[in-house]
Amino acid sequence: MKLESSQKTKKKADARYSNLAKKEALQGYIFITPWVAGFIAFALFPMIFSFLISLTKWDMIKPAQFIGFENYSRIFTEDFRFRQALWVTARYAALSLPLGMAGSLILAVMLNMNLRGTRLFRTIFYMPAILPSVAVTMLWLWILKPRDGVLNYLLGFLHISPKPWISDPNWALPSFVIMSLWGIGGGMIIYLAGLQSIPQELYEAAEIDGAGAWVKFRRITLPMISPTILFNLVMGIIGSFQVFTASFVMTPNGGPGYSTLFYVLYLYQKAFRYLQMGYASALAWILFVIILGLTLMILRTSNRWVYYESAE
Amino acid sequence: MKKQKTFWKIAAYTSMIIGAGIVLTPVAWLISTSLKDASQVFDPAVWIPKPPRFDNYTKALSVMPFAKYLINTCVITFSCMALTIISSSLAAFGFARMRFPGRNILFVILLSTLMLPAQVTMIPIFKIWSGLGLYDTFVPLIAPSAFGSAFYIFLLRQYFLTIPKEMDEAARIDGAGTFTIWRRIVMPQAKPALATIAVLSFMSHWNDFLSPLIYLSDPGKRTLALALWAFQGQYSTDWNLLMAASTVVMLPLLLLFFFAQRYFVQGVALSGLKS
Numbered sequence: 397m398k399l400e401s402s403q404k405t406k407k408k409a410d411a412r413y414s415n416l417a418k419k420e421a422l423q424g425y426i427f428i429t430p431w432v433a434g435f436i437a438f439a440l441f442p443m444i445f446s447f448l449i450s451l452t453k454w455d456m457i458k459p460a461q462f463i464g465f466e467n468y469s470r471i472f473t474e475d476f477r478f479r480q481a482l483w484v485t486a487r488y489a490a491l492s493l494p495l496g497m498a499g500s501l502i503l504a505v506m507l508n509m510n511l512r513g514t515r516l517f518r519t520i521f522y523m524p525a526i527l528p529s530v531a532v533t534m535l536w537l538w539i540l541k542p543r544d545g546v547l548n549y550l551l552g553f554l555h556i557s558p559k560p561w562i563s564d565p566n567w568a569l570p571s572f573v574i575m576s577l578w579g580i581g582g583g584m585i586i587y588l589a590g591l592q593s594i595p596q597e598l599y600e601a602a603e604i605d606g607a608g609a610w611v612k613f614r615r616i617t618l619p620m621i622s623p624t625i626l627f628n629l630v631m632g633i634i635g636s637f638q639v640f641t642a643s644f645v646m647t648p649n650g651g652p653g654y655s656t657l658f659y660v661l662y663l664y665q666k667a668f669r670y671l672q673m674g675y676a677s678a679l680a681w682i683l684f685v686i687i688l689g690l691t692l693m694i695l696r697t698s699n700r701w702v703y704y705e706s707a708e
Numbered sequence: 709m710k711k712q713k714t715f716w717k718i719a720a721y722t723s724m725i726i727g728a729g730i731v732l733t734p735v736a737w738l739i740s741t742s743l744k745d746a747s748q749v750f751d752p753a754v755w756i757p758k759p760p761r762f763d764n765y766t767k768a769l770s771v772m773p774f775a776k777y778l779i780n781t782c783v784i785t786f787s788c789m790a791l792t793i794i795s796s797s798l799a800a801f802g803f804a805r806m807r808f809p810g811r812n813i814l815f816v817i818l819l820s821t822l823m824l825p826a827q828v829t830m831i832p833i834f835k836i837w838s839g840l841g842l843y844d845t846f847v848p849l850i851a852p853s854a855f856g857s858a859f860y861i862f863l864l865r866q867y868f869l870t871i872p873k874e875m876d877e878a879a880r881i882d883g884a885g886t887f888t889i890w891r892r893i894v895m896p897q898a899k900p901a902l903a904t905i906a907v908l909s910f911m912s913h914w915n916d917f918l919s920p921l922i923y924l925s926d927p928g929k930r931t932l933a934l935a936l937w938a939f940q941g942q943y944s945t946d947w948n949l950l951m952a953a954s955t956v957v958m959l960p961l962l963l964l965f966f967f968a969q970r971y972f973v974q975g976v977a978l979s980g981l982k983s
Contacts, residue, residue: 417807420806420807420808420886421806421807421808421809422808423806423886424802424806424807424808424811425802425808426802427798427799427801427802427806427886427890428798428799428802428803428814430795430798430799430854430855430856431795431796431798431799431818431855431856431858431861432814433855434795434852434854434855434856435817435818435821435855437855438829438833438852438855439821439824439829441832442828442829442832442833442836443824443828443829443832445832445835446828446829446831446832449831449832456835456838502723503724503727506720506723506724507724509716509717509720511717511720511721511724517724517727517728519965519966519969520728520731520732521727521728521731522965522969522972522973523731523735523962523965524731524734526911526961526965526972527915527958527961527962528914528915528917528932528933528936528957528958528961529915529917530915530917530933530934530936530937530957531933531936531954531955531957531958532958534936534940534950534951534954535734535737535738535951535954536734538737538741538947538950538951539734539737544750544751544752545752546737546752548752549752549753550733550752578730578731578734581731585972585973585976586976588973588976589973589976589977608712609712609716634823634825637825638825638826638827640917640918641917641918644917644921645937645940660827663827667830667831668922673831673835676831677831677832680825680827680828680830680831681828683825683827683828684824684825684827684828687823687825688823691823
């Protein structure tokens with residue numbers, strides 16, 4: 397009898413609890429509804445739509461015409477511009493990523509030494525990363541002018557002969573790399589946050605053991621910020637495969653000999669200059685697969701070199 | 709040991725000073741050019757313009773309807789900022805505070821959208837907006853902000869998780885509804901994180917170039933970034949005017965950066981980067 401009544405109250409409580417839980421769940425869905433709606437309207441649906449478009453020939457004026465995988469096969473077999481764009485983008489990534497990542501790490505390590513004036517230096521180094529890219533590109537277009545350009549003028553003091561920069565197929569891409577290195581403050585700030593979370597005791601213990609600066613950097617700093625390095629690497633790859641504004645402002649047609657025909661610039665030209673929406677969508681999907689593949693590959697191998705404290 | 713430390717200190721100072729010089733030289737050149745007379749523009753040996761032509765600025769701003777572009781940019785930037793803050797914080801509150809079936813899966817989906825390149829969805833979204841007759845309006849530039857942004861939702865969720873739940877519960881006992889808790893308890897306590905998001909979204913919309921380029925065709929509707937690009941097409945040889953215009957477009961961000969730098973830096977610390 398007693399047992400029964402207690403069971404009854406428990407059931408009642410359960411019912412009330414589950415009502416509360418239901419209410420909470422409902423409210424939870426209401427709170428995330430804007431995002432879910434946005435996800436469906438601006439990500440899921442367009443993704444499917446974009447894949448379907450990539451199977452058609454479509455200029456946005458006449459109705460789309462289904463052609464199967466012809467866009468893809470044309471891209472892979474006969475489109476040498478595509479190969480050029482991929483080559484330009486990959487080369488840019490291969491040059492600017494390692495340089496940028498190493499440079500921003502070195503800056504962050506120096507800022508983390510608690511020297512006087514650190515705040516001022518941090519402000520200076522970070523500033524270029526937040527400036528509007530159109531204005532920044534314009535400025536660099538002016539700096540890199542082959543004749544009367546200020547960079548060539550300044551290099552003259554170091555006895556370096558003037559370079560043709562963006563007017564020459566061999567120098568155009570390095571010009572973009574130089575420009576990108578000017579903005580490494582963004583990566584630096586992320587490294588700095590990682591460095592500041594390293595417990596100071598580790599260094600103190602190492603110092604007692606007689607470790608020098610290099611050993612401390614190699615054996616403590618690098619492993620401890622390896623998750624940050626991974627983050628910057630993935631973001632850097634995604635970012636360098638999506639370069640657009642700089643290339644569009646500097647070399648809207650792809651530069652001398654198409655030497656700065658970045659992938660997204662080519663995609664933009666196909667879509668909004670030549671109105672080949674199907675072809676451009678296929679290019680977009682290939683870009684997506686490349687980025688996804690590279691990211692997954694890095695994440696796969698990351699457990700070999702990334703150290704997670706919590707995973708101990 | 710001591711000697712070694714001094715060595716590294718000197719090495720660090722030297723490289724930081726050189727680095728700062730490299731970073732600041734282009735900015736100095738920008739300002740120098742923007743104040744130059746037409747006769748000095750093409751002389752890289754002149755760094756201090758004589759006399760400084762401040763009227764370059766008035767000239768640069770009068771050859772284009774600058775006030776109009778400024779208003780356009782502000783309308784877009786501030787609407788996006790307000791909408792992003794509200795919609796992202798609502799979703800972040802849902803993910804941080806409410807329990808509902810499918811929450812974890814939805815959160816993983818949210819994070820995975822960070823990896824989706826905008827180029828994949830660009831063409832269909834363009835088609836949708838033009839199909840709705842909204843090409844060449846501000847709607848395609850502003851409306852997406854009303855649906856939250858994955859990165860900001862993630863940042864805010866991380867911050868909301870650090871706000872103790874006891875106050876929510878106390879308020880609930882006093883009869884406050886969930887919406888009231890969001891508005892009166894969690895949002896006021898999340899001010900630093902909200903400021904970070906405000907600053908970041910201001911920056912990204914002020915600097916945005918691709919969306920205005922795709923969606924706006926009427927010259928009167930241009931944003932500053934787009935106008936600067938068009939200005940270059942028309943006055944490609946007047947480098948002093950171009951640099952003056954560039955300076956003006958950069959200026960609000962520079963000011964924002966100097967006065968709200970910690971919020972930029974905080975955005976990074978917030979993301980935690982652990983997961």
